[in-house]
Amino acid sequence: MSIILYSLCGAETARPFSPHCWKTVMALRHKGLDFVESPQAFTEIPKVEGGVSKIVPILKDGDTIVSDSFDIALYLEATYPDRPSLFGGEGGMVLSRFVESYGLTMLHMAVTKIAINDIHAMLGPVDQAYFRESREQRLGKPLEDFIATRDAEIAAFPEKFATLRHLLKRQAYLGGESPLFADYILFGALQWLRVTTGSIHLPSGDPVAGWFDRLLDLYDGHARKVA
Template sequence: MSRVLYSLCGADGSVPFSPHCWKVVLALKHKGLDFEEKPVGFTEIAKLENGFSKTVPILRDGDQLIADSFAIAIYLEQTYPDRPSLFSGEGGLAMARFVEAWSQATLHPAVTRIAVKHIHDMLGPVDQAYFRESREARLGATLEEVVTGREAEIAAFPEKCAPLRNMLKFQPFIGGNEPLFCDYIVFGAFQWAALTGNTGLLDPNDPVANWFERCLEFTQEG
């Protein structure tokens, strides 16, 4: 069975940076499923699979097409129940939904304001025009105006990670002794920042930075 993951990249196709796509990359690795990743630019997404989705990730698994990272994770869990679980039961699924809500309400806006100009500069000309128009409308400011608050966002970022830092006093992963999809959700936000040129948001000795490194090792397995 052919398995293809469509993800997002800039002018350099070797650097897929979408946080949502990284969730699926780790979910597929967690399940031990082979796949081919095909990164595309923003303006190419609408052309994929006959316009199946306006956003990536999109997973083609044989004849099945699934969009949205959480929907893909649920699909993988239901379709491959004999493989390691992404949620470890209904409680883990419910926890993952909470973690996603927290990440998108707290981490994603911060990373957006920190990384938005860097992301723009990584794109090809056509994607740059689309990105500037869409993001400036969403943020209510020019990219250059957003950048003026970047240093303040970086300074405030460690405190936004306090719930995760406190939890890591008791266990190595959000999922417990081993990572689950809830870990991959938050990892996606940090990987998004790192791959768009925004490393060093946390002290290297921060427990959250150590957790990120443990998750990063998992991406390099297999």
């Protein structure tokens, strides 16, 4: 039985955009596992697999269902130990948790502020109503208010990658010569930005942009094929 990955999309199923789902897509490709991706609209997710989770990614592997991108990565590592490792050992798991925290605290809110109106435009009418209500409640202001600060957020965005940029001066990936799950965690944030806005908002020649391009080219350019 094929592995099924439930992910997030807007009105176009060919443009899944969740950063957490992209982590899982890259992890599955890294492991060399065959899977079927099933993109879902925001309001359809609670109906998936009997309502097992209100958020994606959701992975179904035979009779096993796992949600949360990091838990899925741990599951894949434990279940398919003969495939390429996502962590390179216990230490890599712990360090990936640090990278996850960095991404959530430093990048995700910035991407939200840059892309929020683009995401709203990608959605169907029912999801637009859900997205507007839930995000305005969470952020405390109308979506339109973020247009006024968008240019400032974009201008400040490259500096958030100063740590990664410093590391990439001496190695190709966070994982060293080849990527690990830690790379896919940060890749997910930039792929989210790329799919929703059409740009990663980093200058040409930036080492982080080069790292992102290398990841886009992996696995027969799977991630790059998403417009």
